[in-house]
Each structure stands twice: as C-alpha cells, then as structure tokens.
Amino acid sequence: MDKSWQVALMYFIVHLGLIFFMYPGDIIASTQDGHWIPIVLGFALHLAALSLYLKGLFNWGNNDIIALYMKAGKGYAVLFLLPLAVYFFMACITVVRCSAEIMTIVMLSSTPLWAVMLTFLLIPTYFALKGITSIFRTGVLIGMMNVPIILFFFSFSFQNIDWRYVFPMIGKASFLTEPSYLESFFVFAGGFLFLGFIQPHVAFRKRYVILAAIALLPFFIFSVYIPLLTFGQSTASTFNFPFIVSLDTISITWLMFERITVFLLLSLISFLMLFLSLSLWSTMRIVHAGIPALKPRYLLVSIPVLVYVVCLAIPSWTDIVKLFWWNTYLRFYIMAAIPLSTYFLASRSKKRMVRS
Amino acid sequence: MKHTWMRAVGIAIAVGIAALLGGCWDNRDIDHRSLPVVMGVSLSKDKYEVVLQIPETSSKGVNLRILKQKGRTINQAVDKISERMESSVDLLHLKVILVEKGYAQQGLTDSIASFMRSRDISPKTIVAICDEKLDPFFDYVKKSMTPRGTTLYDCFEKNAGWNPQMSLTRIWEVYRSIHSYTRDVAIPIIKSGRNGTIDYLGSAIIKNGRMVDQITPEETLLFNSFNGHSAQGKIEVMDKASVMILRSSMRHRSKIVQGTPYLYVQITVKVSIVETKGSVTSQSINQELEKILMKRFSGMLRKSQTREADILGLGQYFRNKIPRTQLRVWRESYLPKLRMDFRIKSIIQNDGYTKLS
Numbered sequence: 154m155d156k157s158w159q160v161a162l163m164y165f166i167v168h169l170g171l172i173f174f175m176y177p178g179d180i181i182a183s184t185q186d187g188h189w190i191p192i193v194l195g196f197a198l199h200l201a202a203l204s205l206y207l208k209g210l211f212n213w214g215n216n217d218i219i220a221l222y223m224k225a226g227k228g229y230a231v232l233f234l235l236p237l238a239v240y241f242f243m244a245c246i247t248v249v250r251c252s253a254e255i256m257t258i259v260m261l262s263s264t265p266l267w268a269v270m271l272t273f274l275l276i277p278t279y280f281a282l283k284g285i286t287s288i289f290r291t292g293v294l295i296g297m298m299n300v301p302i303i304l305f306f307f308s309f310s311f312q313n314i315d316w317r318y319v320f321p322m323i324g325k326a327s328f329l330t331e332p333s334y335l336e337s338f339f340v341f342a343g344g345f346l347f348l349g350f351i352q353p354h355v356a357f358r359k360r361y362v363i364l365a366a367i368a369l370l371p372f373f374i375f376s377v378y379i380p381l382l383t384f385g386q387s388t389a390s391t392f393n394f395p396f397i398v399s400l401d402t403i404s405i406t407w408l409m410f411e412r413i414t415v416f417l418l419l420s421l422i423s424f425l426m427l428f429l430s431l432s433l434w435s436t437m438r439i440v441h442a443g444i445p446a447l448k449p450r451y452l453l454v455s456i457p458v459l460v461y462v463v464c465l466a467i468p469s470w471t472d473i474v475k476l477f478w479w480n481t482y483l484r485f486y487i488m489a490a491i492p493l494s495t496y497f498l499a500s501r502s503k504k505r506m507v508r509s
Numbered sequence: 510m511k512h513t514w515m516r517a518v519g520i521a522i523a524v525g526i527a528a529l530l531g532g533c534w535d536n537r538d539i540d541h542r543s544l545p546v547v548m549g550v551s552l553s554k555d556k557y558e559v560v561l562q563i564p565e566t567s568s569k570g571v572n573l574r575i576l577k578q579k580g581r582t583i584n585q586a587v588d589k590i591s592e593r594m595e596s597s598v599d600l601l602h603l604k605v606i607l608v609e610k611g612y613a614q615q616g617l618t619d620s621i622a623s624f625m626r627s628r629d630i631s632p633k634t635i636v637a638i639c640d641e642k643l644d645p646f647f648d649y650v651k652k653s654m655t656p657r658g659t660t661l662y663d664c665f666e667k668n669a670g671w672n673p674q675m676s677l678t679r680i681w682e683v684y685r686s687i688h689s690y691t692r693d694v695a696i697p698i699i700k701s702g703r704n705g706t707i708d709y710l711g712s713a714i715i716k717n718g719r720m721v722d723q724i725t726p727e728e729t730l731l732f733n734s735f736n737g738h739s740a741q742g743k744i745e746v747m748d749k750a751s752v753m754i755l756r757s758s759m760r761h762r763s764k765i766v767q768g769t770p771y772l773y774v775q776i777t778v779k780v781s782i783v784e785t786k787g788s789v790t791s792q793s794i795n796q797e798l799e800k801i802l803m804k805r806f807s808g809m810l811r812k813s814q815t816r817e818a819d820i821l822g823l824g825q826y827f828r829n830k831i832p833r834t835q836l837r838v839w840r841e842s843y844l845p846k847l848r849m850d851f852r853i854k855s856i857i858q859n860d861g862y863t864k865l866s
Contacts, residue, residue, distance in 0.1 A: 264535075317825040317829075388688035391688060
C-alpha cells in the first residue's frame with residue numbers, strides 16, 4: 154500500500170525534532186555574519202544527498218538497502234552497513250543524552266538524569282518493538298497533535314524580532330572549517346537514512362519526500378534567524394540553545410500559559426522519540442542481517458540497554474560536545490558514502506537486470 | 510496461551526507507566542511554595558541585599574510579606590530567605606526586579622547574566638530602578654498599597670497600569686544591551702509617592718548594563734514611539750491645548766559619508782484634540798506640537814550622544830553600511846559624530862465631538 158504522505162510527514166517531523174536544539178547554536182557559532190550562507194549550503198548538500206539516495210533506492214526497486222549491499226557482496230556490507238549501524242547507535246546516544254540534558258536545564262531541574270533518559274528510551278523501544286508500520290502510524294498521530302502546536306509557537310516567535318539585525322548579509326567563507334559548522338550537519342545526516350530501510354514494509358513515492366525536504370527550508374533558516382533577529386549576533390552567540398531562549402522572550406497576554414517553551418519542547422521531544430525509534434529499528438535490522446541467529450525482539454531490547462549504559466557513563470555537557478565532535482568524521486562518511494554507494498550499486502544491478 | 514500471558518504483562522506494564530504520569534521528581538506542592546512577585550536587589554560593600562515581596566493569602570485577603578536578606582551572591586541571599594521560611598522560595602513567577610539606583614550605576618552585568626543563565630527567573634521579567642533605599646520603599650509598598658499581591662507589577666503591565674511615557678524593559682533586553690554593539694535600553698525609575706501611589710521619575714539610560722544618565726517621562730514617550738511601542742493614548746500638554754497621539758509612523762534614510770553617519774528621520778504623528786485653552790487654530794497646534802517634540806527629541810539625542818549610549822538603536826540603521834569590525838566601535842566612534850536630520854510632521858486626524866473654533 155502506498156504510504157507516501159506518512160513517510161513524508163515522518164521525514165518532516167523527525168527533522169523538526171532535530172533542528173531546534175543544537176543546530177541554531179552551531180550555526181551562530183560558526184560565523185559572525187551572513188548566516189544564511191552556511192544554512193543554505195548545508196541544506197543544498199542535504200538535498201543532493203537525499204535525491205541521490207532516493208534515486209538509488211528507486212533504481213533498486215522495492216527492497217531495502219541491506220538486501221542491496223548483501224547482494225553486492227560481503228565486503229560492501231561491512232564497508233557501508235557497519236559504519237551505518239555504529240552511526241545510528243551514536244546518534245541514539247547523543248540524542249538521548251542531549252535531550253535529557255535539555256529537559257533538566259529547562260524544566261525538570263530536580264529529576265535525576267537516569268529517570269529522564271529511561272523514559273526517553275522506554276517509549277521509543279516500545280514503538281520499535283511494535284514494528285515499522287506502527288512507528289509510522291504513531292508518527293501520524295503525534296504529527297497531527299504536535300505540528301499545529303509547533304507552527305503556532307513558531308509563528309509567534311517572530312514577536313520580538315528586529316529585521317535590521319539581518320545585516321551584514323555577506324560573511325566570510327571561514328565557517329567551512331569551523332568545528333561547530335561541521336557539527337551542525339548532525340541535522341542533515343541523521344534524518345534521511347531511515348528511508349532506505351522501510352521499503353518493502355512501507356512503500357512510498359519519491360516526490361513526496363523531496364517536497365517535505367523543501368518544506369523544511371524555512372524552519373532551518375528561521376531556527377537560526379529568530380534568535381539572531383531577536384538578540385543580534387553578539388548576544389545570540391552567548392547562548393547554548395538560542396532558539397529556546399528566544400522563545401522564552403515571547404509574551405502572549407491572552408494565552409493562559411506563561412512559559413510556552415515547555416509546550417514546544419515537549420512536541421519536539423515527542424518527535425525525537427520517533428527519530429529514536431526509527432534509528433533503533435534500523436540498527437536492529439542491520440545487526441540482524443549481520444548475525445541472523447539473534448532474534449529481532451531481543452536485539453530491540455538489548456540495543457537500548459546498551460545506549461542507556463553509555464548515556465549513563467557520560468558525565469557532563471562538555472563530554473557530549475566532544476562525542477558530537479568525534480562523530481563528525483563518521484557523519485560525513487555516512488552522508489557521502491551511503492547515498493553514493495546506493496546510487497552506484499543500484500544502477501549497476503539495474504543494468505545487469507536489463508542485460509540478462 | 511503464551512499470547513494471553515504476553516498481553517497480560519503488556520497491560521500490566523502499561524498501567525505501571527501511568528504511575529510515571531505524576532511526572533516531577535521531588536515535587537513541592539503549591540502550598541509549600543512561596544512565589545515572590547517582586548524582587549529588590551541592591552549592592553553595598555560587595556554584598557547583595559535581596560528583598561522579596563511575597564503575597565500570602567489569608568482568611569482576610571492577601572497579605573504582603575516583605576523579607577530581606579544579605580548574601581555574597583543573589584542566590585545565596587534568596588537561599589537564606591528560603592531557609593528561614595516554612596515554605597521554599599520559588600522565583601518562577603517573579604514579575605518585577607527592582608534595582609537600587611546605586612547598584613544600577615555600578616553596573617548590572619553580572620546579575621543580569623546570571624538571571625539569564627538560570628531558568629528560575631523568566632527572561633520576561635521587568636526591570637525597574639528604585640530611586641531610594643529599598644527598605645523604605647518596600648515598607649511603603651507594604652503599608653500603603655492595596656494588598657492585591659501584584660500591585661507593583663500592575664504599574665508596568667501593558668494591559669493594566671502601564672502608561673506610554675513609561676519605558677518597559679525586560680531582562681532579556683538588558684542582556685541584549687550588554688552584548689549588542691548597536692543597542693542600549695532605557696529602564697523606568699520609580700520612587701514611593703504619597704497616598705499609595707508610586708511616582709514615575711523617567712527612565713535610566715543603560716549602556717552595557719550600567720546606568721549612565723536619565724531621561725524624563727516626556728522623552729521616554731518619544732523614545733517609545735521611536736522604538737515602535739505604541740504611543741497611543743498619551744495626552745501631550747502644551748500651552749494651548751492637549752492632544753492625544755493616535756498613531757505614529759516613521760520613515761528613515763541613512764548614509765555614511767567619509768566616516769560620518771547621516772540619518773534622516775521623519776516621524777508622522779496623528780493626533781486628536783482633547784482639550785483646548787482659549788482660541789486656537791489647528792495650525793497653531795500643529796506648529797506647537799512639532800516644536801515641542803523637536804526640542805525633546807534633540808535633547809534626548811544629545812544625551813545619548815554625549816553618553817555614547819544608543820538607546821534609540823540608531824546603530825541599527827547603519828548595520829548594512831558599516832562592516833562588522835567597525836560596528837563593534839559604533840558607540841564610541843560613530844554615534845557622537847552622527848548628524849541627524851530629524852523632522853516631525855503632525856496631522857490632526859480629528860478634533861473630537863466639537864468643532865475647533
């Protein structure tokens with residue numbers, strides 16, 4: 154059955170969940186002016202990788218990338234699938250640890266970290282245990298509830314902006330080598346890879362996903378520009394989570410709630426849980442393909458346990474940032490190698506099929 | 510059989526998860542919290558004095574409780590207050606932070622930065638300066654103001670007692686002024702009045718978190734309308750008439766010639782006539798109004814230029830003309846040189862129910 158719009162919605166909300174936390178801070182730290190250049194550049198690379206990946210997937214036909222690499226040979230599988238599994242694993246760790254830390258900073262100051270992280274992992278694990286189709290159904294439900302909330306607060310976040318802070322528009326190209334800019338690719342690399350795993354279970358069309366990706370562009374831009382226009386560059390660069398702070402400055406007198414940040418945060422967290430469940434599920438698929446003897450169910454329980462243990466071992470925010478940075482090499486490898494290899498392997502097998 | 514068993518376990522877990530819905534850890538119920546509405550801060554001999562105004566409900570109504578404590582940091586002082594109370598102090602709903610003038614002149618940078626850092630205090634909290642010692646001021650508030658708990662806050666709230674000649678500045682704006690190259694803020698100055706009122710004395714010019722000068726309420730009105738806060742409703746008193754400003758709009762052009770910034774600003778105010786004295790014509794009112802506003806504006810501009818504090822945010826208009834490295838020194842090297850061509854055009858939109866003779 155065609156579930157294009159479910160996939161597109163999932164793609165959209167998973168990225169929304171990723172954008173608003175670390176991304177604005179990273180981009181603001183990467184350059185002093187002309188922030189739209191790094192954003193658009195990152196987005197263009199993302200779009201290029203995505204369309205290449207999708208092209209490869211559709212050349213390959215109605216199957217997932219694990220089958221593609223397995224067919225191409227064991228060597229390919231190890232070369233591409235192993236780093237991918239490691240990357241998903243690392244992404245789970247960073248997302249769980251980061252969002253737990255944000256939760257403690259913003260609202261649950263007296264709740265111990267282990268409890269926050271435990272709930273963060275329990276719920277996605279449950280989603281994943283129920284299978285990929287139910288992850289998507291949950292995605293639709295959460296999307297219907299929370300996307301309106303996000304859009305509402307997002308549109309109100311323009312309240313305190315001063316457009317003149319947009320200048321100077323042109324910056325230097327030095328951001329290309331800034332560590333924080335390279336880290337910002339976290340947003341672009343993590344979210345689209347799940348598309349390669351869902352195929353026989355959830356069928357979708359290419360066009361919808363591309364449209365969802367394009368619809369994300371304003372969110373990428375304004376997640377960075379709202380803090381910039383509210384505070385100015387020199388002030389915004391002093392914040393860890395600029396977008397969240399600028400949300401805190403909004404006052405809506407007719408709304409009965411004082412601190413609207415909490416609502417936005419909870420919606421984003423629910424999106425991140427979907428991201429987690431997708432990543433857990435994909436990791437499970439890869440590990441299962443490597444060691445078929447292990448049952449998927451046990452894998453789906455043991456991977457989160459492993460993630461949880463590693464998360465507990467990370468003591469502080471600086472260590473998370475360090476982990477983020479170590480991840481960078483892997484991230485770029487994944488972002489370049491997976492779409493490219495999918496594309497080439499798929500077109501090769503297509504040619505063979507045509508010939509035979 | 511196995512299936513039913515699994516399902517039973519699943520349901521048990523689902524019910525168990527409902528226990529988590531309580532959500533918060535070490536939660537203190539609302540009756541065990543004190544929620545101060547106003548906090549006063551002063552600094553003397555490297556020690557902060559913190560005064561909290563806490564509304565407490567009793568059978569008779571609301572009582573205001575004033576608590577004071579000294580500490581090496583603001584947090585320490587608040588903690589000391591919390592220790593001495595039967596309930597714990599929670600700054601979550603703080604609405605106004607009142608700073609003693611002397612402390613504001615020394616510089617608020619550290620406190621404002623820590624207010625921003627901690628999530629306890631909302632960045633939306635209003636900052637005001639108190640032009641007398643905090644103790645007598647709070648005593649006065651406790652004694653003479655109707656105890657509704659939020660009284661002092663209501664003076665500043667836009668949908669309550671706020672007046673257009675008051676500046677309204679929140680913590681995040683002060684924080685922005687500390688770091689921004691081209692933007693400073695004005696903070697209202699208040700003082701205890703008589704008969705249960707609070708006198709508003711004007712606004713303090715804050716440069717990089719430090720109070721450097723003061724402007725009058727009339728100048729503040731202009732400052733507000735320049736910064737796009739509605740100046741609606743304000744009654745402008747002149748020799749011959751008083752008018753109400755209905756709307757003000759602004760047009761501007763900026764350029765830089767050989768390092769000197771030039772700014773052309775035209776403010777159009779639309780007014781309605783409220784009161785007249787003797788025989789006046791609309792022409793004379795227009796002239797008078799333009800003259801008065803011009804005078805006030807140039808006075809304010811002069812203050813801002815001599816103090817090198819850009820409360821009007823004039824540097825904002827030059828952000829696209831000056832490179833960032835130069836923007837850093839906007840306050841020192843450009844603002845004093847700024848040439849401003851300022852024009853005010855007033856339009857009498859209507860003269861109320863009666864004709865202007």
